[in-house]
Amino acid sequence: MVRGLFITLEGLDGSGKTTQIKRLAAWMQRRALPVTMTRQPGGTPLGDRIREILLDPVSTGVAPLTEMTLMFADRAQCIAQVIRPALETGQCVLCDRFTDSTEAYQGGGRELGSEVVLDLHRLVCGNLQPDLTLLLLPSLEVSLGRARSRNRRVAEKTGQDEGRFEQEQDAFYRRVWQKYREIAAREPERVVPIEGNLSVDEVHEQIVEAVAEKLLAMAGNQ
Numbered sequence: 001m002v003r004g005l006f007i008t009l010e011g012l013d014g015s016g017k018t019t020q021i022k023r024l025a026a027w028m029q030r031r032a033l034p035v036t037m038t039r040q041p042g043g044t045p046l047g048d049r050i051r052e053i054l055l056d057p058v059s060t061g062v063a064p065l066t067e068m069t070l071m072f073a074d075r076a077q078c079i080a081q082v083i084r085p086a087l088e089t090g091q092c093v094l095c096d097r098f099t100d101s102t103e104a105y106q107g108g109g110r111e112l113g114s115e116v117v118l119d120l121h122r123l124v125c126g127n128l129q130p131d132l133t134l135l136l137l138p139s140l141e142v143s144l145g146r147a148r149s150r151n152r153r154v155a156e157k158t159g160q161d162e163g164r165f166e167q168e169q170d171a172f173y174r175r176v177w178q179k180y181r182e183i184a185a186r187e188p189e190r191v192v193p194i195e196g197n198l199s200v201d202e203v204h205e206q207i208v209e210a211v212a213e214k215l216l217a218m219a220g221n222q
């Protein structure tokens, strides 16, 4: 059995990942590619409980190291329960956020640095690397504006507030943004940055182009 393709989507809150991951999944399904979609934090029953703790604004005073290790606890569960089994049975896995988020948010935003995140990734995730990471980087202002208004809408509608991160100051997000750019520069083979304030269709086109290229390269290597 050939291992499936492991694709992650990354970006700031409000960068449009969720819309794009759904469109990409539909594109792949139309081509008869078996797809498993998941997300972090969350993606497993245990992960959903960790997600609740992490995103609830009521969780105040969470130490950065606690936040980081909870993200990894969630990820370890998702790898064991969802990602590895799917890849091993030839499924393509589309994952909304992975370790680049921890490097950007906890390493950059919370200023823990990259090293500790990458060390933990080796220990806890067996250094599992995505084959392709699509990094959505519209401007900081556009992302944050969208994320904060979406969060208000969802909180009003469902009574469920996942806005602990959206309450962070712009300086935090500037560090996250910077760290994402650093990761993209460090790993150009894996990370495809999609920058600028593009339309949903334009972003989708760029995503599909990068995925098609990766699928062709994988087929060529078999």
Ligand code: TYD
Pocket (backbone or CB within 6 Å): 011, 012, 013, 014, 015, 017, 018, 040, 041, 055, 071, 096, 097, 098, 099, 101, 102, 103, 105, 106, 147, 165, 166
């Ligand atoms: P997500 O639900 O993907 O938010 P959005 O749809 O707004 O992009 O992720 C929830 C939040 O968790 C988001 O603010 C980023 C944060 N996060 C981290 O800080 N570290 C991590 O390792 C992960 C996976 C997410």
